[in-house]
Amino acid sequence: xxxxxxxxxxYPNGTKGxxxxxxxxxxGEFVAIVGLSGAGKSTLLRSINRxxxxxxxxxxxxxxxxxQAKGKQLRMIRRNIxxxxxxxxxxxxxxxxxxxxxxxxxxxxxxRTILGRFPEKDMNLAFGALDRVNIIEKxxxxxxxxxxxxxxxxxxxxxxxxxAKIILADEPVASLDPLTTKQVMDDLKKINQExxxxxxxxxxxxxxxxxxxTRIVGLRAGRVVFxxxxxxxTDEVFxxxxxxxxEKNELLGExxx
Amino acid sequence: xxxxxxxxxxKAPGKLKHYLTAAIVLLLLWGSAIHTEATFxxxxxxxxxxxxxxxxxxxxxxxxxxNIVGAMLETIRMAxxxxxxxxxxxxxxxxxxxxxxxxSWWIRHPVRFILNLIRTVPDLLLAAIFVAIFGLGPLPGIxxxxxxxxxxxxxxxxxxxxxxxxxxxxxxxxxxxxxxQRIIFAVIPQIQAHFMSxxxxxxxxxxxxxxVLGLVGAxxxxxxxxxxxxxxxxxxxxxxxxxxxxxxxxxxxxxxxLREKLL
Amino acid sequence: MIKSWNHIIQKPxxxxxxxxxxxxxxxxxxxxxxxxxxxxxxxxxxQITKAIVTGIFTPDWDFVYLPEGEDLLRxxxxxxxxxxxxxxxxxxxxxxxxxxxxVNMSRTKAVSGSGKMVLSFIRAIPEIILALMxxxxxxxxxxxxxxxxxxxxxxxxxxxxxDEVENMDNGPVEALVSxxxxxxQILWFAVIPQVLPGFLxxxxxxxxxxxxxAxILGVIGAxxxxxxxxxxxxxxNWDRVGIILxxxxxxxxxxxxxxxxxxxxxx
Numbered sequence: 001x002x003x004x005x006x007x008x009x010x011y012p013n014g015t016k017g018x019x020x021x022x023x024x025x026x027x028g029e030f031v032a033i034v035g036l037s038g039a040g041k042s043t044l045l046r047s048i049n050r051x052x053x054x055x056x057x058x059x060x061x062x063x064x065x066x067x068q069a070k071g072k073q074l075r076m077i078r079r080n081i082x083x084x085x086x087x088x089x090x091x092x093x094x095x096x097x098x099x100x101x102x103x104x105x106x107x108x109x110x111x112r113t114i115l116g117r118f119p120e121k122d123m124n125l126a127f128g129a130l131d132r133v134n135i136i137e138k139x140x141x142x143x144x145x146x147x148x149x150x151x152x153x154x155x156x157x158x159x160x161x162x163x164a165k166i167i168l169a170d171e172p173v174a175s176l177d178p179l180t181t182k183q184v185m186d187d188l189k190k191i192n193q194e195x196x197x198x199x200x201x202x203x204x205x206x207x208x209x210x211x212x213x214t215r216i217v218g219l220r221a222g223r224v225v226f227x228x229x230x231x232x233x234t235d236e237v238f239x240x241x242x243x244x245x246x247e248k249n250e251l252l253g254e255x256x257x
Numbered sequence: 258x259x260x261x262x263x264x265x266x267x268k269a270p271g272k273l274k275h276y277l278t279a280a281i282v283l284l285l286l287w288g289s290a291i292h293t294e295a296t297f298x299x300x301x302x303x304x305x306x307x308x309x310x311x312x313x314x315x316x317x318x319x320x321x322x323x324n325i326v327g328a329m330l331e332t333i334r335m336a337x338x339x340x341x342x343x344x345x346x347x348x349x350x351x352x353x354x355x356x357x358x359x360x361s362w363w364i365r366h367p368v369r370f371i372l373n374l375i376r377t378v379p380d381l382l383l384a385a386i387f388v389a390i391f392g393l394g395p396l397p398g399i400x401x402x403x404x405x406x407x408x409x410x411x412x413x414x415x416x417x418x419x420x421x422x423x424x425x426x427x428x429x430x431x432x433x434x435x436x437x438q439r440i441i442f443a444v445i446p447q448i449q450a451h452f453m454s455x456x457x458x459x460x461x462x463x464x465x466x467x468x469v470l471g472l473v474g475a476x477x478x479x480x481x482x483x484x485x486x487x488x489x490x491x492x493x494x495x496x497x498x499x500x501x502x503x504x505x506x507x508x509x510x511x512x513x514x515l516r517e518k519l520l
Numbered sequence: 521m522i523k524s525w526n527h528i529i530q531k532p533x534x535x536x537x538x539x540x541x542x543x544x545x546x547x548x549x550x551x552x553x554x555x556x557x558x559x560x561x562x563x564x565x566x567q568i569t570k571a572i573v574t575g576i577f578t579p580d581w582d583f584v585y586l587p588e589g590e591d592l593l594r595x596x597x598x599x600x601x602x603x604x605x606x607x608x609x610x611x612x613x614x615x616x617x618x619x620x621x622x623v624n625m626s627r628t629k630a631v632s633g634s635g636k637m638v639l640s641f642i643r644a645i646p647e648i649i650l651a652l653m654x655x656x657x658x659x660x661x662x663x664x665x666x667x668x669x670x671x672x673x674x675x676x677x678x679x680x681x682x683d684e685v686e687n688m689d690n691g692p693v694e695a696l697v698s699x700x701x702x703x704x705q706i707l708w709f710a711v712i713p714q715v716l717p718g719f720l721x722x723x724x725x726x727x728x729x730x731x732x733x734a735x736i737l738g739v740i741g742a743x744x745x746x747x748x749x750x751x752x753x754x755x756x757n758w759d760r761v762g763i764i765l766x767x768x769x770x771x772x773x774x775x776x777x778x779x780x781x782x783x784x785x786x787x
Contacts, residue, residue, distance in 0.1 A: 049698050051694060051697060051698060072702075075700040075701070075702060076700065077700075078697070078698055078699065078700035079699065079700030080700075081698065082698070082699070083694075083695065083698035083699075085691060085694065085695065087691050088691070089689075089691030089692050089694055089695040090691075090692065090695070091692045091709070091710060091713045091714060092689075092714075093713055093714065093716075093717065094713045098709075098713075102695070102696060102699065102701075102709045102710070103699050105696070105699060105700070105701045105705040105709060106699055106700030106701060110702060110704045110705055113705055113708070113709075114704065114705070114708045127265075127266050131265060136265045136266065136267070137265065137267055139266070139267050140267055140269060140270050155695070158695070158699070162699050162700075168698075285604055286604065286605065286608055288601065289600070289601035289602075289604040289605045289608075290601075290605060292597060292598055292601035292662070293598065293601045293602055293605055293661075293662035293663055293665070293666050293743065294661065294662065294663055296663075299658055299663060300658065300663075300667070302658075303654075303657040303658035303659075304657065306656060306657040306658075307653075307654075307656070307657035310653060310656045310657065330555075331555070333552075334551070334552045334555050334556070337548070337549075337552045338552050338553060338556055341549070341552075373773070374769060374773075377732070377768070377769045377772040377773055377776070378765070378768065378769065379732040379733065379735050379736045379768075381648070381736040381739060382735065382736055382739075382746070382749065382765075382768070385739065385749070385750060385753055386572065386753070386761070386765075389568060389572070389753050389756075389761075390565050390568045390569050390572070391565055392565075394557060395556065395557065396556070396557070399556065465644070465646055468646060469646045469648045469649065472648060472739060472740060473739060473750075482649060482652060486652060498645065498649060501644075501645075501646075502641070502644045502645065505644040506640065506641075506644055509640070509644070
């Protein structure tokens with residue numbers, strides 16, 4: 001489904017963001033990427049839908065290269081990859097529904113989307129997505145009237161409405177409290193299991209990764225230092241990824257687990 | 258799931274408010290267009306005249322520069338003197354307006370009301386009235402600019418005064434300072450940079466204003482627009498415009514840099 | 521014995537150029553004030569001032585409405601119309617300039633820098649000079665005033681709009697990119713909703729300024745209330761000057777209040 005071949009990323013100032021990464025993700029996997037901040041987790045995720053360009057190597061999505069894609073072709077690939085962000089990235093002053101419909105723009109002509117003439121099917125998709133994350137009653141509220149957890153669920157609904165085959169989640173729970181963290185992670189897991197959407201998620205908390213993921217990839221200084229099922233990701237493995245034993249702030253704590 | 262979602266779907270809020278707003282704005286624009294007799298036809302018809310005008314303006318008659326240097330210096334001088342007088346007058350006025358200095362509501366609000374009134378009268382109108390009173394020359398211009406500067410600087414300063422930190426004031430009171438001492442040691446250090454910045458900002462505006470005051474006979478370079486346009490000497494007009502542009506941009510640039518340093 | 525602290529803590533040296541700056545400033549001020557030709561007031565000054573003040577308190581009420589036209593109400597209405605249309609035109613014109621001048625909308629700083637330069641250029645030409653030139657093109661009247669305001673306001677509005685675009689949150693843009701949106705769709709769904717309230721607020725603010733400008737355009741024949749005012753001044757009809765001034769002050773105060781109230785609700 002997703003294949004990274006010898007991917008390297010060099011920043012203009014000479015630091016290496018990613019170093020010779022070879023990874024492949026199969027359909028329906030729930031992968032957690034862990035590592036210290038600055039290890040390249042975010043860069044890796046953003047390379048997959050080309051929010052960042054890579055300097056070397058190739059990334060294939062469903063067999064076609066996103067690295068080579070241009071214009072419409074690139075947009076068509078991106079349309080199949082939904083992304084969820086740490087800061088939700090909603091347009092705060094517009095309604096929840098419009099934020100969700102924004103996920104549909106890749107399917108229609110520019111004129112049609114700008115006039116707001118979304119077909120009935122899209123409206124059903126959007127409301128269905130909002131229903132799935134349990135905030136359908138907020139459809140006409142302004143996004144900034146919602147709590148952080150609710151906003152992140154709107155972002156998830158946007159990805160659902162997008163009918164993405166892959167979800168990239170970049171620290172989706174880093175700005176949420178433990179309780180809403182659990183709700184959001186449960187939503188993501190449910191979607192992964194019920195709809196079979198491949199999910200790749202950057203996580204800071206080790207215990208969350210263990211609890212939800214089926215596979216863990218450990219990054220350190222831009223290199224893959226661990227790749228395997230959760231059962232193999234022991235405390236020693238994490239200690240190696242982090243370069244030191246796991247500290248308390250890397251655990252979310254008991255209440256959410 | 259879909260049928261379920263259908264049931265729970267909230268009703269879309271009405272769009273009447275948006276339509277009404279749009280209707281009012283359109284009505285306002287339509288009425289204005291009729292009232293000013295603004296038509297695209299006229300604009301398109303007028304465009305060739307515009308280009309003729311621009312053609313006549315170029316090349317600029319650079320030799321005219323010597324005739325207007327004096328007037329330009331007078332313009333800058335008017336702006337400088339007007340802003341300075343206005344700034345000095347603004348200090349006591351601002352103190353009278355600030356709620357944390359003026360004790361009585363009966364002083365504060367009337368003074369603010371007068372300040373608001375001053376700021377509604379455009380500077381060129383003030384100048385025209387002062388010309389009627391004092392006769393032609395830079396003096397009415399300077400007065401108009403002073404009044405304008407007073408209105409603007411006093412407002413900005415009293416708003417800044419109201420946000421100063423009360424701590425130093427209390428400290429000065431506790432060491433037994435009197436009113437003037439309190440202002441010198443606790444207020445001025447806090448407000449000085451802001452005040453300078455407001456004054457520079459007003460100076461920028463006043464330079465622009467001073468450049469056109471001559472149109473009503475209040476001194477400065479503005480007078481030369483009428484002279485050159487009246488004699489259809491557009492190549493001279495363009496020299497005035499370019500010169501004014503250069504001076505205004507230079508002063509703006511310097512003043513902005515200075516203000517950045519101040520704050 | 522009093523111990524000197526001087527050798528323990530040195531007083532920081534003040535900038536060496538300080539005195540030079542003070543001297544230069546003093547010289548500029550001496551030059552400026554010495555050049556003011558203070559020749560004393562005209563002996564009629566007091567008399568005229570008195571006449572104007574009396575004029576303001578005994579306004580020429582008949583001028584408010586004259587059936588045959590050229591009265592105060594029509595003049596004020598025309599001023600308002602010039603300001604409305606001028607603001608509208610400049611808002612339309614300045615949007616492309618704003619995106620040109622915004623640093624986060626272009627690849628290189630040279631592009632946005634040149635946009636900013638063009639805007640400050642436009643801003644530096646006074647509206648009344650533009651009006652003089654438009655009168656040459658479309659003839660005297662309020663349409664010339666509309667065009668002058670429309671063009672001049674682009675300078676300031678364009679800069680304020682560009683600032684607004686620069687301050688926007690880039691997150692929604694990223695979200696739209698990752699959903700496969702094209703440039704126009706990104707603009708429409710992620711940029712416009714964020715900057716629109718700011719744009720509207722600045723437009724209203726500029727409208728308030730344009731009201732003041734529109735009130736003076738008549739001085740050179742570009743329509744509005746300025747024409748009867750300058751006429752009344754030159755014919756020394758102080759009662760009429762009084763009512764016109766009153767009218768301008770009231771109109772601008774009312775417009776400021778309405779516009780201010782709307783702006784408060786926008787942000």
